[in-house]
Amino acid sequence: MSAGPEKTAAIAARVEAFVREVVVPYERDPRRDHHDCPAEELVTELKEKARAAGVLTPHILRDGSHLTQRETAIVLIRSGLSPLGPIACNTAGPDEGNMFLLGAVGSPELKARFLQPMIEGRKRSAFFMTEPADEGGAGSDPSMMKTICRPEGDHWIVNGRKAFITGADGAGTGIIMAKSDKGACMFLVDLPDPAIRIERVPRTIDSSMPGGHAVVVIDNLRVPADQMLGRPGEGFEYAQVRLSPARLSHCMRWLGACLRAQEIATDYANRRTAFGKTLIDHEGVGFMLAENLIDLKQAELMIDWCAGILDGGATGTAESSMAKVAVSEALMREADRCVQVMGGTGVTDDTIVEQVFREIRAFRIYDGPTEVHKWSLAKKIKREWQTSGSVAT
Structure with missing residues (x-):
């Protein structure tokens, strides 16, 4: 649903003012x-500040409708002006992507139970798909999934290990991908659950995601059958609903952060x-800042172009890549x-x-290395050439 240009601009202006005036002072x-990510106490405090300012989950309107992707970009770029902005405004991944998915395909019952607390900022969520590389599990290639599930009465039993699960430590809701005899399945679960154990949370190069990126063991998890999204074998189909918008929203938020970095380096x-x-x-030095302007504008235009593709109803797999x-x-x-412009100060x-x-x-x-996306696009080029049967002259 479109909010219209005037309403979208007003939402974005409120978000930007909040991030600059309220959130930025929290950066110190x-x-x-223990893994250098924002502590739960800080996350809760920031969300309460956003709630009071009327900018909590600003991309989802009061009637539950979602801004268009182009409108979402205008708002999420502003929330990204501080690394803490998306956390405060409840526009951060994986929550933002999970909210989009449940809003698009969840039943009224699942939305009331799992989606609404996320929209209200009362629960964080995690998306359990990636698996340990040293075990040959799913990473950029989800077809390699090792986590399995099987029906047992009116429940499903899930077993496996997951890796790099952003926000799992401290999450209240989980979306779990597993493989059955009929194909991939997707389940919604309440967290914490004794059958889902956080094995470790490695220190990573980034430090903006609450809960870090955990390695998780799933040991005989029992999930009621009515907590499956769709039917057995439809898990990848639902993952595709989430995929392109989630990729693009990462671009939106980090464009905001880089706009702020440019401001600081320019000053x-x-x-x-x-x-x-x-x-x-x-x-x-001047040329570096000029080149930055060019890259920032190109990034903005790519986001807007892809958002327009998604708003037109296409899945946008290639475009989001x-x-x-x-x-x-x-x-x-x-x-x-x-960093280079600022010299020694830039590395502090x-x-x-x-x-x-x-x-x-x-x-x-994250959300697919550059090389995997290029490889996927190259395969598309080859398929289209083979299909066309034409010879360039």
Whole structure:
């Protein structure tokens, strides 16, 4: 559902003002967990601030309808202006993607039980699909899934191990992918559950996701049959509903972060003097900031283009792959230049520029590495050539 340009602009303006005025001062808050991610106490406090300001879950309207993807981009870019902004506004992954999925395909009963607490910011969620690489499990290739499920009466029994499960530590809702004799299945579960054990939470290069990225053991989990999304074998179909919008919303949020990094680097370059003039007046520095403007605009346009494809009703698999590659690579260049412009200050935690650089480096892998997306696009090119049967002249 479209909110219209005026209402969308108003929502985005409120979100930006909230992030800049309320959230940014929290960037130096010491409340972090053992893997250096925002602690639950901090997450709760930020969400309460957003609730009071009327900007909690701003991409979902009061009637439960979701902004269009183009409108979502305008709002989520603003929420990303601080690494803590998406957490505060409840626009962060994996919650944002999980809310989109349940809003699109969940039954009224499942929406009331699992979706509504997420929209209200009362529960975080996790999406359990990726599996340990050293066990040959599913990563970029979901067909390699090792986690299995089987029916038993009016329940399903699930067993397996999952890895890099963002937000699993502290989540209240889980969406679990498993493989049955009929194909992939997707289940909704309440967390914590004694059958789902967090084995460890490794320290990773990024540090903006509450709960980190856990390795999880699922041991004889019993799930009522009515908590399956759809029917047995439809799990991958539902995963596709989530896939493209979730890829794109990552691009939106991290574009916001990189816009802020550019602001900080620009301010530094205009204040810092070296060799008789401000850094901005040195061609080597000024050109880096100019190149950043180009990459930021190209990223914005790719997001808008892909959002338009999704708003037209297409699944946008190839388009979201192109957007994810183009945006993540452009933002990596931009974040790297921001660090370079700021020199020694750029590699310290005196500003968020250092963190943005780390987060974008991880983003190039999450939701599919650049190389996997390019490989997928190359296969599409080959299929289309074979189908066309034409010869270029």
